[in-house]
Amino acid sequence: MFVKKKVSLILIISMIIILLFGCAEAGKSPIAKEEEVSPKVVDGEESVGLKVHFIDVGQGSSAFIVGADGKTMLYDAGGDDENSGRIIVDYIKEIGYEHIDVAVFTHPHADHINGAPTVFKELKVGSVYYPKATHTTRTFENFVEAVSKAGLKFKTAKAGVEIPFGETNAVLVAPISEQYENLNDYSATVKLTWEDTSVLLTGDIEKTSENEMIGSKQDLDIDLLFVPHHGSNSSTTDGFLDKTTPDYAVISSGKDNSYGHPHREVVNRLNKKNIKIYNTAEVGTVIATLDGEKIEIDTVGKKHVNDQGSNKNGSSNKVANDKIEMLDVAASISDPKPKQNSSVVLTAKVTSDGKPVEGAKVKILNHYKSKTTPYEGVTDKNGVAEISYEIGRASIDFEVKVDVTVVKDNLETKTQVSFTPQ
Numbered sequence: 119m120f121v122k123k124k125v126s127l128i129l130i131i132s133m134i135i136i137l138l139f140g141c142a143e144a145g146k147s148p149i150a151k152e153e154e155v156s157p158k159v160v161d162g163e164e165s166v167g168l169k170v171h172f173i174d175v176g177q178g179s180s181a182f183i184v185g186a187d188g189k190t191m192l193y194d195a196g197g198d199d200e201n202s203g204r205i206i207v208d209y210i211k212e213i214g215y216e217h218i219d220v221a222v223f224t225h226p227h228a229d230h231i232n233g234a235p236t237v238f239k240e241l242k243v244g245s246v247y248y249p250k251a252t253h254t255t256r257t258f259e260n261f262v263e264a265v266s267k268a269g270l271k272f273k274t275a276k277a278g279v280e281i282p283f284g285e286t287n288a289v290l291v292a293p294i295s296e297q298y299e300n301l302n303d304y305s306a307t308v309k310l311t312w313e314d315t316s317v318l319l320t321g322d323i324e325k326t327s328e329n330e331m332i333g334s335k336q337d338l339d340i341d342l343l344f345v346p347h348h349g350s351n352s353s354t355t356d357g358f359l360d361k362t363t364p365d366y367a368v369i370s371s372g373k374d375n376s377y378g379h380p381h382r383e384v385v386n387r388l389n390k391k392n393i394k395i396y397n398t399a400e401v402g403t404v405i406a407t408l409d410g411e412k413i414e415i416d417t418v419g420k421k422h423v424n425d426q427g428s429n430k431n432g433s434s435n436k437v438a439n440d441k442i443e444m445l446d447v448a449a450s451i452s453d454p455k456p457k458q459n460s461s462v463v464l465t466a467k468v469t470s471d472g473k474p475v476e477g478a479k480v481k482i483l484n485h486y487k488s489k490t491t492p493y494e495g496v497t498d499k500n501g502v503a504e505i506s507y508e509i510g511r512a513s514i515d516f517e518v519k520v521d522v523t524v525v526k527d528n529l530e531t532k533t534q535v536s537f538t539p540q
């Protein structure tokens with residue numbers, strides 16, 4: 119309590135100084151930004167402890183951590199699309215940092231790494247931890263390339279490895295096995311401890327990795343859980359919650375995401391155990407301060423969604439600045455009569471008044487005989503999004519309808535295509 123008051127006092131005093139002497143010295147960050155800037159206090163005595171910023175990246179995951187001694191860690195850098203790198207770097211710079219001492223990437227899925235190239239291009243990174251999991255996507259290749267361009271080599275992320283992170287204790291508690299069937303279970307899981315307070319960062323681990331951790335002898339008693347896999351029902355079992363006993367849970371998910379994250383079952387399990395939930399889709403960026411005795415949570419509010427007026431999105435996306443009043447979409451399937459288990463590519467071209475629309479979200483929903491499968495993409499500067507997927511063992515001669523929904527700002531439009539497996 120005392121520490122917190124002292125920090126607020128420092129903030130107020132510095133605001134008064136800025137008001138008295140003008141903003142010239144404060145650089146490009148005028149007072150208007152004050153509310154979203156956290157005090158950077160690195161001096162031992164004035165330290166507020168460990169701060170974890172769960173950045174609002176939409177449907178993805180990225181946490182920026184500042185230790186009591188000012189050391190910094192980035193845990194994942196992914197979101198709705200490549201623009202997540204912009205959101206993450208802007209946020210880190212806004213709160214006064216240019217350097218990442220340690221970066222941890224959990225697994226190769228795009229929603230955890232698609233912002234990495236921008237991070238490595240714009241911020242100095244000291245070391246990178248990553249598990250032994252590879253993928254064949256372009257996004258993964260770009261990630262690996264960005265790391266090597268930065269002159270870095272991966273350090274293997276696996277259970278038992280201690281990450282040098284200044285005065286903060288940082289230890290990897292998963293993955294425990296060498297191999298998993300599911301890429302999510304490779305997720306590098308980190309426990310951070312500052313005095314008597316701790317947080318567990320879990321990536322997209324599922325039941326398999328959770329069960330291994332439950333069965334291990336590791337101390338997994340924590341105060342705050344970064345909820346696995348965006349709150350998917352694949353994870354956060356009762357057994358895992360019993361082992362970790364968190365008081366707080368942070369979920370990183372996108373508003374109205376097509377996966378239905380967080381799943382109701384998970385929210386129910388957390389509620390039943392009286393664990394307080396913060397979901398970035400609802401409250402925006404979540405900042406947890408672990409002062410060594412207790413945890414305080416602040417939320418920044420939604421900033422990145424539908425804020426047309428802000429230059430945050432506008433500066434990197436010219437089309438977004440032109441006020442769009444209508445959306446059109448034309449969609450086609452690469453092969454209307456695909457073989458079972460083959461891949462198809464759905465191409466959507468999004469226009470407004472005949473001009474291509476960049477950055478529109480394209481969601482598709484395949485209506486198979488017994489289930490529906492969602493996929494997503496984002497249009498490029500030509501207004502085109504290509505979404506490729508495997509049709510699996512779809513029933514032969516059963517026409518699969520594909521709903522295509524396009525969303526940009528507050529506009530939405532739909533169309534439908536179909537294919538018939540042979």
Ligand SMILES: [Zn+2]
Nearest residue numbers: 227229322347
């Ligand atoms: Zn994910």
